[in-house]
Amino acid sequence: MGLASQNQMQTLPARQKVEKLHKVDWQLFVLITPAVIFFIVFCYAPMYGVIIAFKDYIPSLGIWNSPWVGFKYFNQFFKSYYFWDLIKNTLGVQVYYLIVGFPLPIILALALNEMKDGFSKKFSQTITYAPNFISVVVMGGMIIAFLDPSTGIINHLIGFLGIKPISFMSDPRWFKTIYVWSGVWQTTGWGSVIYLAALAGVDPALHEEAIVDGASKLQRIWHINIPAIVPTMVILLILNVGNLFAMGYEKILLLQNPLNMSSSNVIATFVYKQGLLDGQYSYAAAVGLFNALINAVLLIVVNRIASKVSDTSLW
């Protein structure tokens, strides 16, 4: 009797708790569980794993038990003879890409936006978007095949103009140009989609009023369409700059060869080679962390500049 009542005393608050839990809706938590597990295992666990950059990682000891070495690997990287080459190559290729690759989708979108809806607009869009869906490996294969000094079509075409064959892939001076313009070929069309979306939101009444006021097409693009896409431009610019040191390494890795290494060696591919091919885990993790820090600083700086100058920012 005494025991039973004691039991009841215990279950009563427990039941209330269950009801409260029900109000919290545990089913919503079940729905987010796969995602939470995914982000913990593949994003947060590696963030913890980054401490090997400050340790001498020994696989048999594991991440936690490996001995601490402080900034040894960072110092080793900063003092290495290739440090400035890596920075120069990484910045060089990406800034070049940004300068050429950022405005072109905007210009294409503004031009496409002036076309009347119909077959030729649809056709132009379908064709220019298409290269975006070609894999990076096929892209690399195309570049290598087209630029071959003796069999590539590019050298045959410039041969018609009387220019001697150029061994593009083995000449370090050509590497950045190859990377940038092949990227422009592949991504300009698709990059215009997001600007076209912003342009579709422009109120036609603005254009009608401007026409009545005698504004030319160019003036209307300049004073109506461009201001309408400025926020999109700013956001994309921030994201691009904030990703500057991590972009395109999959393609660069494919286009790299010993002969163009002096300009194609960038931080991200260096991390891959040092870490996974040479097994220098701690050193490569330190270089990778350095790379990520530069990225984060760039992102914050650009975001701040953007919010000061244009009132548009990520946060």
Add this chain to the structure above:
Amino acid sequence: MQHSRLVKDTHADRIFKIFLNIFILLAVLIVLYPLIYLLSASVSSPQSVNSGQMWLFPVKFNLDGYKVILRYSDIWRGYGMTIIYTFVGTLVSLFITIPCAYAISRPDFKGKTWVTNFMLVTMFLNGGLIPTYLIVKSLGMMDTIWAIILPGAASVYNIIVTRSFLQASIPWEMQEAAKIDGASTFQIFFRLVLPLSAPIIAVMALFYGAGQWNSYFNALVYLTNKSLYPLQMVLRQILVLKDMQQGASTGLTAETAQAAYSKEQLVEIIKYGVMIVSTVPIIAVYPFLQRYFVKGVLIGSLKG
């Protein structure tokens, strides 16, 4: 733009318009030419391609390249693996993305801001290649399908895009009514929300599927067993590594170097064909699905 044509274009406008059309025509031609060249080169004799005789339309039409490809078992095994990775990978990605996006789309989910920030952080902070590799290795995923599928299974961006779509297209009032009628969250999700989310599920399946089909980097990092190689890794061997026989760092073994000469010739015959064969599935579905891909970008742009 379809503003009224009541006012006639001025002379300057017409010139400007011609200029714009020339720009677009040039863009289309520049994009189209390499694609046509690839197609023509894949059905021309290697001699006429390599000598530059073939520059637009096929010369000495023949299907030798495709005949060799048909017998080249590595490519078809790679194809099979890629189909498996794409299919399973897309399912796993959807399984992670859609329920989570739904949960954080609910205004009554108290933890939604917390969960969203928890995910957003990973867009800008991550451990990087080496720590991720060590985690995957310590989980015993090396040389398994899971190393290809899981590390990139979900993207924060796609989850946010899906959330925006659900918020915009499935009225919360409707779900609230179901809730008042006694439907549980699961019932609302499976019976009400999922059937109405077909468009966004299609868009996400395309994004994840195309991404998986085209990727090679995870396979490069996590697979040593060549029989597990996806198509893109097989292509890399054919299209990229053949040009770098002098490079020890690319991982060429003595055996492959020995067979280099005959392989070199083989590569010349099949290189354009394999580019076509590997891209055909995407190009075949692309014109029909283009609007879904575009839709995905548009939903994404709503949320800035």
